[in-house]
Amino acid sequence: MAQTFANVVPPQVRNRRGGVPPAPRAGRKARSMYPSWFYIPAAALYVVLFAVPTFASFYFSLTRWSLFDVQFIGLDNFVQFFSDPQLSQAFLHTLMYAVVTSGLKVVLGLALAVLLTSAIIGRGYLRAVTFFPVLVSTIGVGLTFKVLLDPFDGLVNGALSVFGIQGPGWLTDPNLALISVALVDVWKGLGIATLIYIAGIVAIPQEYFEAARVDGASAWKVFRNITFPLSWPATGTVVILSLIGGLRSFDLIWAMTKGGPGFSSDVIASVIYKQYQAGFYGLSTAGNVVLFIVVTAVMIPISMFINKRSVDA
Secondary structure, X not given: OOOOHHHHOOHHHOOOOOOOOOOOOOOOOOOOOHHHHHHHHHHHHHHHHHHHHHHHHHHHOOEEEOOOOEEEOOOHHHHHHHOXXXXXXXXXXXXXHHHHHHHHXXXXXXXXXXXXXXXXXXXXXXXXXXXXXHHOOHHHHHHHHHHHOOOOOOHHHHHHHHOOOOOOOOOOOOOOHHHHHHHHHHHHHHHHHHHHHHHHHHOOOHHHHHHHHHOOOOHHHHHHHHHHHHOHHHHHHHHHHHHHHHHOOOHHHHHHOOOXXXXXXXXXXXXHHHHHHOOOHHHHHHHHHHHHHHXXXXXXXXXXXXXXXXXXX
16 A cells, blocks of 8 residues: 555654644745844944934934933024024035035046056055045144144245245135135045045956957047946945035034134034034034934935936946
């Protein structure tokens, strides 16, 4: 007699009614919760270091608070913050600073990356030199350039005087202070932009460049038709990081000019810090909320546009 599945199943695996449990389906495995446990440390850090402070900031922006007292006052802090006569100028300075620094990092970073991925002598050393300013403290860079750009005893104007050129007041002229700080910011952050572009260019398949050389394409045509379009993801990354950094910039500006001369280099972050220095903690918290909303409102549409271009490319 032919044996059936019921005949060969041991009695200990039969159910109480004497039947045979259904055979397991091939290819199906019980999903274990074990891998999900590894998300717990990251989730806990996110909640403690980001979510809780963010919601706490929104609450304290509606209060007049100190270390020992909290008084709920509604939207009064926001009304007072937007009534600051220097705020509109600080908004303009913040946008200009972000656009200038991010634009220059994109242009110069791509140019340096193209150079440093070509067959030149000392390529590794030049890459290290380009990245070195990123490793230096921002405050240290600010204080160093504050000395170098001194209109009377600074090394920059001293070098210009050798050629008979009278150097301007880089940090004392209201028309030059903010742009001078922006150029120092570009010098310090250019290494990151170059590194991102180098990674993007190296990831382009070499077959495209070999086919272009076989067709006799010039260096400009190779850059325009291959390098630049296929490094668009790197461009998007540089633009996003540079814009966020520019909109939130504070430490370099404060180290070099403290928002001066006058209010000519004030940005939103420096206005907030001055309010904090004056003891208006709730008002400065409201300013941080405003800055958070501004950065979010600017970056979301830009990120969507960049991502759409990356997919289309």
